[in-house]
Amino acid sequence: MAENSLPPHSRRMGAGHRLSVLVPRPFDGPLDYRSDRPLAPGTLVRVPLGRQELTGCVWDSQPSHLPVDFRPPSKGRVIAFEKLRFITGVLEHVPPLPEDLRRFIDWVAAYGLSAPGMVLAIALRAPAQAGNMKPAMGWVRKAGPLPDSLRLTPARKAVLAALESRSPSSTAMLSEESGASAAVIRGLANAGILEECLMEASSFTERADPDHAPPILSDEQAEAAEALVAGVEERAFNVTLLEGVTGSGKTEVYFEAVAACLKQGRQVLVLLPEIVLTAQWTDRFERRFGIRPAIWHSELGQKTRRETWCAIAEGRQQVVVGARSALFLPFAHLGLVVVDEEHENTYKQEEGVLYHGRDMAIVRARLVQGAVILASATPSMETLVNVQKGRFRHEVLEARHGTAQMPEISLIDMKENGPERGQFLSPLLCESIEERMKAGEQSMLFLNRRGYAPMTICRACGHRLQCPHCSAWMVEHRRRRILACHHCEYTQPLISSCSACGAQDSLVPIGPGVERIHEEAQARFPDARLLSMASDTLTSPTAMEEAVRKISNKEVDLIIGTQVVAKGWHFPDLTLVGVVDADLGLGGGDLRAAERTMQLLHQVAGRAGRGTKPGQVMLQSYAGDHPVMKALLANDFISFMEQEAAQRRPGFWPPYGRLAAVIVSAPKERQAEELARLLAMHAPRGEGIQVLGPAPAPLALLRDRYRFRLLLRTRRDIALQPLLRRWLDGAPRKNDARIDVDVDPVSFM
Numbered sequence: 001m002a003e004n005s006l007p008p009h010s011r012r013m014g015a016g017h018r019l020s021v022l023v024p025r026p027f028d029g030p031l032d033y034r035s036d037r038p039l040a041p042g043t044l045v046r047v048p049l050g051r052q053e054l055t056g057c058v059w060d061s062q063p064s065h066l067p068v069d070f071r072p073p074s075k076g077r078v079i080a081f082e083k084l085r086f087i088t089g090v091l092e093h094v095p096p097l098p099e100d101l102r103r104f105i106d107w108v109a110a111y112g113l114s115a116p117g118m119v120l121a122i123a124l125r126a127p128a129q130a131g132n133m134k135p136a137m138g139w140v141r142k143a144g145p146l147p148d149s150l151r152l153t154p155a156r157k158a159v160l161a162a163l164e165s166r167s168p169s170s171t172a173m174l175s176e177e178s179g180a181s182a183a184v185i186r187g188l189a190n191a192g193i194l195e196e197c198l199m200e201a202s203s204f205t206e207r208a209d210p211d212h213a214p215p216i217l218s219d220e221q222a223e224a225a226e227a228l229v230a231g232v233e234e235r236a237f238n239v240t241l242l243e244g245v246t247g248s249g250k251t252e253v254y255f256e257a258v259a260a261c262l263k264q265g266r267q268v269l270v271l272l273p274e275i276v277l278t279a280q281w282t283d284r285f286e287r288r289f290g291i292r293p294a295i296w297h298s299e300l301g302q303k304t305r306r307e308t309w310c311a312i313a314e315g316r317q318q319v320v321v322g323a324r325s326a327l328f329l330p331f332a333h334l335g336l337v338v339v340d341e342e343h344e345n346t347y348k349q350e351e352g353v354l355y356h357g358r359d360m361a362i363v364r365a366r367l368v369q370g371a372v373i374l375a376s377a378t379p380s381m382e383t384l385v386n387v388q389k390g391r392f393r394h395e396v397l398e399a400r401h402g403t404a405q406m407p408e409i410s411l412i413d414m415k416e417n418g419p420e421r422g423q424f425l426s427p428l429l430c431e432s433i434e435e436r437m438k439a440g441e442q443s444m445l446f447l448n449r450r451g452y453a454p455m456t457i458c459r460a461c462g463h464r465l466q467c468p469h470c471s472a473w474m475v476e477h478r479r480r481r482i483l484a485c486h487h488c489e490y491t492q493p494l495i496s497s498c499s500a501c502g503a504q505d506s507l508v509p510i511g512p513g514v515e516r517i518h519e520e521a522q523a524r525f526p527d528a529r530l531l532s533m534a535s536d537t538l539t540s541p542t543a544m545e546e547a548v549r550k551i552s553n554k555e556v557d558l559i560i561g562t563q564v565v566a567k568g569w570h571f572p573d574l575t576l577v578g579v580v581d582a583d584l585g586l587g588g589g590d591l592r593a594a595e596r597t598m599q600l601l602h603q604v605a606g607r608a609g610r611g612t613k614p615g616q617v618m619l620q621s622y623a624g625d626h627p628v629m630k631a632l633l634a635n636d637f638i639s640f641m642e643q644e645a646a647q648r649r650p651g652f653w654p655p656y657g658r659l660a661a662v663i664v665s666a667p668k669e670r671q672a673e674e675l676a677r678l679l680a681m682h683a684p685r686g687e688g689i690q691v692l693g694p695a696p697a698p699l700a701l702l703r704d705r706y707r708f709r710l711l712l713r714t715r716r717d718i719a720l721q722p723l724l725r726r727w728l729d730g731a732p733r734k735n736d737a738r739i740d741v742d743v744d745p746v747s748f749m
């Protein structure tokens with residue numbers, strides 16, 4: 001190959017080539033290595049770093065692909081070629097990271113001011129473990145287009161034809177299907193027509209059938225589906241909000257767009273806000289398309305993870321459903337991304353590399369000229385504003401599917417009609433549950449709080465049990481017989497005497513968690529069959545599947561759960577939803593507290609009456625006059641969001657302005673505070689730019705670190721990233737003090 005035709009990432013100099021390699025470590029950009037042959041960008045390589053050896057990726061950062069506003073700083077010192085270390089190996093059998101994924105990684109890093117290597121680490125979680133993978137003996141696929149010079153005997157033709165319908169294939173299967181001998185297959189491999197590959201017997205991927213079992217859509221559904229299909233058929237970037245009341249069939253409708261994408265031979269990614277929802281979703285997918293899709297989330301085993309990763313890179317796996325990290329999969333030809341329940345906060349990654357799954361889904365799709373569908377009954381303010389501005393399209397489903405009606409919502413004023421002391425379920429709510437049980441219908445009690453009681457207090461001295469590492473109360477988990485901090489991993493066994501005054505049996509639980517509601521329900525309805533659903537008791541998709549099965553088979557009368565029960569479930573016999581504490585989310589008063597409470601309560605209310613029987617929702621509240629309660633009772637989401645918008649617009653609060661949180665933390669309070677004050681002194685200034693704080697974070701102590709927060713707020717037309725870079729690059733890096741940046745913060749803790 002002529003020297004000047006080599007790409008710049010592998011320039012030839014002296015003996016070998018200079019390679020740019022991004023490694024999964026928090027550097028500003030890729031590092032330079034030396035290789036004795038040029039390697040294409042995307043190739044996964046093993047490289048030495050200090051005394052370690054890591055898997056990295058040959059990189060081709062092109063800052064010109066990023067908007068000027070958030071280009072990362074250009075690279076500093078160039079190391080002399082002779083001093084570069086050699087790469088130690090190439091992961092020959094692992095597909096390279098495609099260009100659009102590399103650009104996506106650059107984008108996520110630049111937008112969130114994260115180290116690109118740490119973003120790459122998310123994408124490498126599966127293949128990095130594949131370093132030692134060897135091709136499976138006897139598994140083959142076509143190596144590429146057939147050379148013109150190839151002599152095609154009938155036997156060879158038969159082998160290639162058999163591979164059309166099933167690839168990769170084992171030699172034995174191929175020989176059986178084509179009638180050709182193993183020698184013919186070996187001959188093709190020796191001629192370079194077939195290649196051995198990584199696949200194992202279990203990983204043969206079936207094709208989804210877009211016409212397997214299409215539903216009969218209502219007129220309203222058909223119209224929306226048609227628009228979504230058109231979006232896919234454009235083969236250009238576009239975003240549509242599919243807004244439909246709970247139970248309107250949003251899933252069935254966007255399945256039509258999935259079918260259209262499959263017909264084009266392109267891949268589909270569907271994001272769900274909770275892993276536990278995948279079980280019911282994959283069942284529905286299977287009924288519609290005849291096969292199960294690939295599933296992607298953090299709890300997959302290594303083997304499945306590797307196989308799925310390769311199948312997606314090779315384009316064999318057509319549909320993936322998963323958590324936000326699925327955005328970092330190496331799709332060969334992605335055509336459609338669906339973000340179901342787009343308003344959900346769980347799409348925000350809050351640890352490590354911070355990113356918002358919904359927003360990054362849109363970036364990912366734009367890089368591949370794909371379509372995006374955002375589905376929700378209660379779209380986020382961000383999305384609604386994008387619709388208003390004409391950036392997103394909008395399809396609406398106003399009616400529930402079939403004969404199902406929207407549930408009737410009522411409020412129980414706890415000031416007037418509350419329960420007796422020490423209890424949490426009002427007489428009105430209990431009566432309704434009893435009625436439903438008599439009628440053979442199911443009820444659900446919702447309380448967004450895990451454990452038995454959120455706080456434990458000593459009756460003798462007033463001491464409250466607190467986490468020694470965080471400014472948070474210890475939460476009693478009676479079933480597990482522990483006290484747990486919900487902000488760190490600290491737990492301790494239940495104690496019987498006060499840790500402050502030593503008084504015996506003086507500790508009393510304050511307030512309810514789901515476990516306590518379960519206990520109360522058990523006492524009130526001794527004959528009822530109860531089922532608890534909380535994220536700490538139903539941890540795996542399989543446990544969830546079992547719970548769902550029980551509910552669907554009517555082996556349960558009363559479901560008691562935290563927010564996992566609120567999400568997209570469909571239980572036709574569930575007719576009553578009781579919200580134990582409707583005011584719970586309104587405290588704390590962060591920017592989106594009201595919006596979020598509204599969305600959550602609307603969502604949980606939407607579980608009632610989805611079948612033929614009408615549904616009823618009862619909200620226990622002390623704040624009946626609150627706009628959220630009024631909006632829920634009037635079923636008027638639109639006016640509520642308009643009021644919210646009117647409150648946020650003047651102060652340039654998101655989505656009318658931009659926000660980034662800067663969190664300063666240190667093991668000593670004074671250290672953190674000093675650095676935070678210093679930052680405030682050097683804060684960016686200018687018209688439309690404002691810095692709020694520093695103030696102690698609501699979680700002032702977390703994992704033994706004291707925390708202070710600053711908030712940078714700008715007008716929408718001012719980009720945050722360059723301001724943040726200039727501001728924070730100048731900050732002193734002192735001892736153990738740390739500065740974390742959260743662009744577009746969702747949590748204000």
Ligand SMILES: Nc1ncnc2c1ncn2[C@@H]1O[C@H](COP(=O)(O)OP(=O)(O)OP(=O)(O)O)[C@@H](O)[C@H]1O
Nearest residue numbers: 215216217246247248249250251252377401568570
């Ligand atoms: N056209 C249709 N034909 C047959 N069944 C349908 C049709 N549309 C919807 N359904 C069924 O109605 C139920 C509700 O639909 P779906 O779960 O898609 O609603 P949704 O809009 O996603 O609700 P939510 O926002 O509450 O999750 C499902 O069981 C679904 O299979």
Ligand SMILES: [Zn+2]
Nearest residue numbers: 467470485488
């Ligand atoms: Zn803690």
